[in-house]
Amino acid sequence: MIERIALIGLSGSGKSAIAPLLADRLGWRPVDTDRMVEERFGLPIPEIFARFGESVFRAAEREALLEATAQRHVVIATGGGIVLDERNWVPLRSGTAVVHLTARIETLAARLRSQWALDAASARPLLAGDLEARLHMLWEQRRALYQRADIVVETDGRTPEELVEVIAAAVHSRAERGLIPFLALASATGRSDLYVQSGLLAALGELARHRWPDARRAFVITDDHVARHWGEPTRRALEAGGFDVSVLRIPPGETSKILTTVEWLLDQLLGHGIERTDIVVALGGGVIGDLAGFVASIVLRGVGLVQVPTSLLAMVDASVGGKTGVDHQLGKNLIGTFYQPHLVVADPTVLETLPEAERRSGWAEVVKHAMIEYSATCQSVVPPLVELLQQRRFEDWWHSTDLDEVIRRNIAIKASVVAQDERESGLRRILNYGHTLGHAIEAASAYQLRHGEAVALGLRAAARIAQQMGLCSEELVPLQDELLDAAGLPRTATLPVEEVLACLRYDKKVAGGMPTWILPVEPGRVVVRRDVPSQLVREVAAALLTAG
Ligand SMILES: NC(=O)c1ccc[n+]([C@@H]2O[C@H](COP(=O)([O-])OP(=O)(O)OC[C@H]3O[C@@H](n4cnc5c(N)ncnc54)[C@H](O)[C@@H]3O)[C@@H](O)[C@H]2O)c1
Known part of the structure; x- marks a missing residue:
């Protein structure tokens, strides 16, 4: 899971000297961002500063970091100021153990003098x-x-x-835990650090404290x-932090996912x-995540948010x-904000208590x-998730340590x-694959069908x-059906077609009166279309909905 180690610290802390030795010890490769910048300019760093200024150096340093963090199994010696650019923390927080090398100022000065x-x-x-003094x-800065x-x-x-x-x-001990x-994910409202590991709930307080060294209170929002x-366990973990x-x-x-609940939570x-x-901790399934995330985004114009998801969804x-x-009342998710959680802490062991129907x-x-x-990824460096899902029976995933990996892959x-x-505004619409009709089915069932059950029908x-x-091959429908059937997801629902189609009109993704459809062209690849004939939608929906 750990793919890189990045050494940070002031000049003289030993980053460039330690990186090759550590890489050697691990059988990895050393990379040095300062060296990369010097090679790119063909000049030593003092010369780059003198000729082009610090901002040009920082931009080149950022590029070097991105190049270094695109590699696996490397130990990266970073420049002392790499920590200054907030954007650099996204690659530094993605599968990278960040190690701060420290020393007394006198030690640093003595090392630098002998080096120079x-x-x-x-x-x-x-x-x-x-x-x-410098x-x-x-x-201090x-x-x-x-x-x-870390x-x-x-x-x-x-x-x-x-x-x-x-x-x-x-590094080994921290990675193992x-x-x-x-x-990590960059966003307009701050960086999202994502952790997935069985047993991690116990470390929630430690992780939250690491992210918010000065926070005093944690408000856990959860359901009964x-x-x-x-x-x-969540309370204890946070108190331990x-x-x-x-x-x-x-x-x-x-x-419960309504404005009245939001008002009550704000009152509290x-x-x-x-x-x-202070921070808000959303402990629960998607309902709690959406609700608590919304509340965290508007209370005092936004406070720290931790998502602790407890359902598979x-x-x-x-x-x-x-x-x-x-x-x-006119539709699902019609009121809300974009607000990235600062921390996502997913512990698959909590799925032990999740009812079977919710897992499905x-x-x-x-x-x-x-x-x-x-x-979604524009690449596939690892075997596709479709193949992975075909390797095991649905029932067997829950006792497998590979579940952590499936969850990471999904995330x-x-x-x-x-x-x-x-x-x-564009690509993200593909995440609505299966949701165009799915949301309409869910609403038409008055939320009697679970979100995922409705989405399964929407996918079909x-x-x-x-x-x-004529967009996809004949084999795609049975292949996808097989994946959904394996989890016992519904093939049909008894709902009036007209009511479902009426709900389509209130979907957020309707533009100019035409719903947006995400349609598969092959396993793993989809396209966005607005030109789906309504008669075809009616026929397909009728075939899925009328059979009881
Ligand atoms: N924000 C997004 O990007 C996004 C994406 C997909 C879905 N959603 C939303 O998520 C919601 C559906 O989420 P959901 O399926 O998790 O529903 P949910 O939150 O209602 O949880 C399902 C049920 O499982 C229970 N539960 C959850 N975790 C449990 C655990 N570990 N042990 C025992 N019981 C547990 C809950 O109490 C609830 O009864 C919908 O409102 C949907 O709109 C949001």
């Missing part, structure tokens, strides 16, 4: 003048940023060989079902005197991507992701789309429409 005596070109422009100043590292290693009085062993052991994000099983915890419970189910939060530095889909909101429902989104994988697919199109409908329009 041997190689004058290695002098750093930002350290010109009184070296100790180091002190940079430390950057201290809080360096503290974001691991801090004191280098004073230790040999390089000792340091390599200390770092390797610390799942305490390094496997992915989830609270019964996971309320106390030093949070003062309040748990707010609402009745479970879609019927404001009544408890919530402050900007919320883990693979709803907790990632920042769509929040509530339903209106969540599986519909897993199948959806498998069917859009190539379109990576969704995150890849969101990273390219946060506010759904979209594939049949694509087939009738």
